[in-house]
Amino acid sequence: KAGVTQTPRYLIKTRGQQVTLSCSPISGHRSVSWYQQTPGQGLQFLFEYFSETQRNKGNFPGRFSGRQFSNSRSEMNVSTLELGDSALYLCASSWAGGEKLFFGSGTQLSVL
Amino acid sequence: ELKVEQNPLFLSMQEGKNYTIYCNYSTTSDRLYWYRQDPGKSLESLFVLLSNGAVKQEGRLMASLDTKARLSTLHITAAVHDLSATYFCAPLTQGGSEKLVFGKGTKLTVNP
Numbered sequence: 001k002a003g004v005t006q007t008p009r010y011l012i013k014t015r016g017q018q019v020t021l022s023c024s025p026i027s028g029h030r031s032v033s034w035y036q037q038t039p040g041q042g043l044q045f046l047f048e049y050f051s052e053t054q055r056n057k058g059n060f061p062g063r064f065s066g067r068q069f070s071n072s073r074s075e076m077n078v079s080t081l082e083l084g085d086s087a088l089y090l091c092a093s094s095w096a097g098g099e100k101l102f103f104g105s106g107t108q109l110s111v112l
Numbered sequence: 113e114l115k116v117e118q119n120p121l122f123l124s125m126q127e128g129k130n131y132t133i134y135c136n137y138s139t140t141s142d143r144l145y146w147y148r149q150d151p152g153k154s155l156e157s158l159f160v161l162l163s164n165g166a167v168k169q170e171g172r173l174m175a176s177l178d179t180k181a182r183l184s185t186l187h188i189t190a191a192v193h194d195l196s197a198t199y200f201c202a203p204l205t206q207g208g209s210e211k212l213v214f215g216k217g218t219k220l221t222v223n224p
Binding site for chain 1: 145147153154155156157160200202209210211212213214215216217
């Protein structure tokens, strides 16, 4: 059974650009959550999607957005990138949310 | 808002020794997860603690949950080098939309 797949694995962007990250959950999982991991702030919750609807949102500016498709795949978008957006972005899936999360390998984003 | 405090944040120990990692959280939660992260890797689920007094053991690791004290512990018995990693606790928020809130992590180094 395939795990959570995130693409791309690494990404280098410059300030002001925008970026889209992709996440394919484990087959049958309908909840997808996104987390940002940095050395200073640790793991911070971005948002969660369930059945194409955003069900929960963390304390991030509106530059961070996401969506979920009918096949449960999810994308997150960051517009007008800032240096502080450099981080490991982790996607996690679960059957319905609120239970054990299965994490992908993450996308390491560097903003120059 | 649920806050999570782990201590210690850094732990260096010798092989064969025992130690405990503590996870305190600020508001009611009756479900807590422990994850492990190796350098450059994603998060791997270790334990799910579902009720007050729950205790789970896997190899040299044992986790417990006291919901009244809002405290979880991860006890390491006779540490070995392979346990070197960062360990995160994550209680589940309650009421409304649920999400996992992660502690800052405890970086464990086991020295020969």
